[in-house]
Amino acid sequence: MKRSSFESHRLNRSLKQACPTVLLIVGLFGALNGCSTETTKPIAQPFANKIASGSERRVRPIEPRFDLGTVIAKNQTLTHEFALRNLTDRPVRSLSAFALTPCCSEVSRLPEQILPFETAKVEVKWRVNFQSGPKQVEFRLTTDDGSPSIELFLLADLKRQWQINCVEKKPFVLKLCQGVKLFYDFDYLLDNPEKITVSSLAASDGLSVSSVGEPAFNEAGGIIKVSQRFTVDISPNQFPGFKRGSILLSLSNGEKIEHSILWEVTTNLSITPNTVIHTQGSSKDYTVLISRKDAAFDVTSITSKQLDLHFISSKVNDRLTKISFSISPEKNFVKPLDIEVVTNHPVQSNTSFSIVPFSTGEVAHD
Numbered sequence: 001m002k003r004s005s006f007e008s009h010r011l012n013r014s015l016k017q018a019c020p021t022v023l024l025i026v027g028l029f030g031a032l033n034g035c036s037t038e039t040t041k042p043i044a045q046p047f048a049n050k051i052a053s054g055s056e057r058r059v060r061p062i063e064p065r066f067d068l069g070t071v072i073a074k075n076q077t078l079t080h081e082f083a084l085r086n087l088t089d090r091p092v093r094s095l096s097a098f099a100l101t102p103c104c105s106e107v108s109r110l111p112e113q114i115l116p117f118e119t120a121k122v123e124v125k126w127r128v129n130f131q132s133g134p135k136q137v138e139f140r141l142t143t144d145d146g147s148p149s150i151e152l153f154l155l156a157d158l159k160r161q162w163q164i165n166c167v168e169k170k171p172f173v174l175k176l177c178q179g180v181k182l183f184y185d186f187d188y189l190l191d192n193p194e195k196i197t198v199s200s201l202a203a204s205d206g207l208s209v210s211s212v213g214e215p216a217f218n219e220a221g222g223i224i225k226v227s228q229r230f231t232v233d234i235s236p237n238q239f240p241g242f243k244r245g246s247i248l249l250s251l252s253n254g255e256k257i258e259h260s261i262l263w264e265v266t267t268n269l270s271i272t273p274n275t276v277i278h279t280q281g282s283s284k285d286y287t288v289l290i291s292r293k294d295a296a297f298d299v300t301s302i303t304s305k306q307l308d309l310h311f312i313s314s315k316v317n318d319r320l321t322k323i324s325f326s327i328s329p330e331k332n333f334v335k336p337l338d339i340e341v342v343t344n345h346p347v348q349s350n351t352s353f354s355i356v357p358f359s360t361g362e363v364a365h366d
Contacts, residue, residue, distance in 0.1 A: 058088045058145040059114060065153040070221065072189050073128040074161035079108070081121045082152050086114040088145065097122070097141045104129070105137040124154060132160040159223065162188045164259045182232045183212070186249065190224040197252045198228050204245040207261065208233045234263055241265060288323045289316075290341055297343045299323070304339045
């Protein structure tokens with residue numbers, strides 16, 4: 001039915017009056033459904049700085065880098081616990097954990113999961129042996145929250161508990177042509193008031209050891225340093241070659257410390273290179289000079305395995321000997337001729353040289 005113009009006017013007026021009420025109801029309905037972001041509950045400090053989202057970390061170590069300070073390294077294992085905080089409202093599971101230096105460190109205990117807004121402990125171990133100086137080890141952990149791996153660092157200023165150093169700063173391998181006396185300093189560190197002393201000294205064959213003076217005690221920063229000097233005598237009466245020996249220190253606390261020494265016994269014989277050789281008639285006459293720098297010596301024998309030769313030795317002085325011999329033309333040799341010279345000081349020792357066939361008069365020496 002067709003509405004009159006009067007009725008249409010009344011209907012439009014009624015709708016206009018009702019609109020404010022409808023809009024008010026809709027706004028109230030939206031507020032009741034929590035559309036306002038200002039009603040979100042903040043997370044307690046200090047972990048509410050930034051909740052991890054995307055690249056933000058959801059699990060954080062409370063102290064990722066821990067310094068143990070000064071530690072006396074005496075072949076022990078150091079243990080530390082790192083605290084990890086879960087910043088999310090759901091459990092976070094541990095996936096893997098490892099040390100970047102597995103030879104001396106490890107993650108010994110790892111929680112299976114960290115509850116929402118809770119803290120869990122990760123235990124790590126570090127075997128310091130007898131290291132010295134500022135050191136650090138690093139650990140890596142991953143979780144299922146999608147964040148980058150967690151990096152943990154453990155640091156310490158390690159002080160080796162004991163050290164034995166040669167006062168003369170000798171090389172690692174000593175070359176000896178006679179006996180020698182070496183001075184060593186023994187230092188031992190303690191973190192308690194107990195005073196440890198060297199109760200006895202012993203040495204292997206070829207060495208003798210004895211203490212010099214009384215031990216000294218010094219304290220600094222809560223660490224006691226015990227110092228003792230001793231001497232090591234290396235005997236000259238040894239056959240040539242590389243030698244290895246050791247000294248053994250027995251301490252008053254029952255501990256035993258062994259220190260190795262390497263040395264080489266040399267004859268110090270030298271053959272003058274490019275010796276002048278002159279020819280007389282049909283034979284070749286050879287002259288070789290043998291010298292020793294450290295002491296007088298005598299040539300006891302001269303031999304050649306390839307040819308039966310006659311050698312004549314004459315002393316120029318106590319440390320220089322001239323050896324002469326001849327090779328007849330009929331005694332041709334196609335291989336180098338090896339000649340061995342034996343002397344009597346400090347013990348029986350030898351040296352050798354070779355003559356190359358068809359040489360121009362030069363003597364090659366070992």
